[in-house]
Amino acid sequence: MIKRFKTFWNGLFNDFHVTTLTQKTTLKAFIFLLIFYIFGGSLVSGLYNVDYDIPESLILFLIFLVAEIIPFLLVLGYIQTKKQRQNITYIFKGIWVQIKRWVKIFINDLKKHWILIISISVVLYLLMILSQFLLSLLYVQNNTVTTTSSSNTLNNLTSIIFPLLIAPIFEEVMYRKLMPFEIERFFHQLVSQRTSRLIAVIFSALVFAGSHNNTTTIALPLFSTYIVAALVLQYVAFKTKSLTAPIMIHMGINIITAITMFI
DSSP states (O other): OHHHHHHHHHHHTOSSOOOOOOHHHHHHHHHHHHHIIIIIHHHHHGGGGSSSOOOHHHHHHHHHIIIIIHHHHHHHHHHHHHHHTOOGGGHHHHHHHHHHHHHHHHHHHHHHHHHHHHHHHHHHHHHHHHHHHHHHHHOOOOOOOOOOOOOSHHHHIIIIIIIIIIHHHHHHHIIIIIHHHHHHHHHTTTSOHHHHHHHHHHHHHHHHHHHTOOSSSOOHHHHHHHHHHHHHHHHHHHHHTOSHHHHHHHHHHHHHHHHHHHO
16 A cells, blocks of 8 residues: 555656756856846845935846856856857857747646646645744744735735746745755765755755745744745755746745735
């Protein structure tokens, strides 16, 4: 019975597109994206402190653009340029080639595994809510949240399209592929493979959760939901050897969250 279940369980995660990168490309992509994510995002975030009356939606748009979208597209173009053995001027054409390629991959994987993607998205969303609820019983923190509403196109991009569609792609590439791979590779020289992988998974999960903390202090119940999400998404990434699965599940969670906010 147990063997049958294991066979069935492992079979659920088969036949996804396998995402592979060379060690050299992975390291370059990780460093490049990390530099833009930290320094690019920090530089644009500094606009919050200037005296000019700059709309918050514009600042958020620039942060997404500089810290995530532009560097990620350049990495895609670089990968395609190296693959085709072209010079650097090919990078912009390479971006378009990679986008079309990945759209086809996502559509194909979604057609084959849409039931699994939706099921895991719903279960993970419920687990995140449960973890937040249980910790909220033990942890009390007064938070004042200020929200602003706007119907302009830029605000819709920064509050809906980017978090639902763009952020999951960047975050899964960074936190489920590049970061854990490089951390595991570093610690594998010092400890066993299992230990190095455990360190990589835990560290990446903590950084992922911390990157979603929007206050000066850590809101433990909310922090825990991102830890749960990171661990499950990392498990899916390892099981499928793919990025399409965790990306689509991440998108699914964000979409469910957005729907519940408007109900």
